Amino acid sequence: MQENTRNTIFIEEAEILSHEAFEEGQFALRVNAPKCAASAKPGQFAHIQCDPQRLMRRPLSMMRASAQEGWVEFLYKAVGAGTQLLAQRQVGETVNVMGPIGRPFELDASKPKALLLGGGVGIPPMICLSEHIKENLPGIDPVVFMGSEVPFPFDRKASEIVVNGIDQQVSDCLPLLEEWGIPSRLASLQDYEGVYQGYITDLARNWLNALSDEERHQVEIYSCGPTPMLKAVATLANEFNIPCQVSLEEYMACAVGGCAGCVVKVMTEAGDVMKRVCVDGPVFEAQTVFSQP
Secondary structure (H helix, E strand, C coil): CCCCCHHHCEEEEEEEEEEEEEHHHEEEEEEECHHHHHHCCCCCEEEEECECCECCCEEEEEEEEECCCCEEEEEEECCCHHHHHHCCCCCCCEEEEEEEECECCCCCCCCCEEEEEEEHHHHHHHHHHHHHHHHHCCCCEEEEEEECCCCCCCCCEECCCCCCCCCCCCCEECHHHHHCCCCEEEEECCCCCCCEECCHHHHHHHHHHCCCHHHHCCEEEEEECCHHHHHHHHHHHHHHCCCEEEECCCCCCCCCCCCCCCEEEEEECCEEEEEECCCCCEEEEHHHHCCCC
16 A cells, blocks of 8 residues: 555635535535645545634545546535534635545556445545546446445436346446446445345345456455444455455544544554554555454
């Protein structure tokens, strides 16, 4: 994995270009932050000051970024005092954005089948990674499975792209990915028509089982979501002996490596060490952060 990216962190007063509300307190926020947009990579995040009167920032994963147009887009859920204040901010106002921060996903050209798994708050990085692959890596073919236990923050639609190993009744996809020609399917424990009723790791296992041995050797998994989901993804990767990168979600204070409030234990050849999710991550090799029996 590459060195950390602290030398490319910028602070900008970013104008809010759009701020769209979805069900269950979910919001899509697009801001004009050209320096952040120019350096943004999938898996990174920004530290946002939600309100001028509230100094403590909130880390938000980047969902999309346009270096050409200078904007960055985030998807977040208003769950605490800070994000609830952010949800009240209006188009035309400015928010202070610090980013991009963190170690991004790294794609391996020798693994041309990319399996992207995003759950809940882990959906935005998978969209960001999908767009990066579409625009920059034509030799890599992504398949995306996303799960949520609240209504998905987009209008689902039936996909016209066939995904091997997936029942035809599991048809709903993310329209933006469909527009990009990237196959995707959705999973939830809720009873949504067209959505797989279960976990995205079950969808992933079905897809992997439909591949030949040779095809499975071409797969690498990239994932972001709640810790229990990431542990299950790491177990799945170990089961199929597939390399896997995970983006961890941890509470952060400074987000630039100074406070060490987001440290996790990481297994290395020299033994276990404590690393900071904000700058040493958030992306790690799965087997280094989740031990397997």
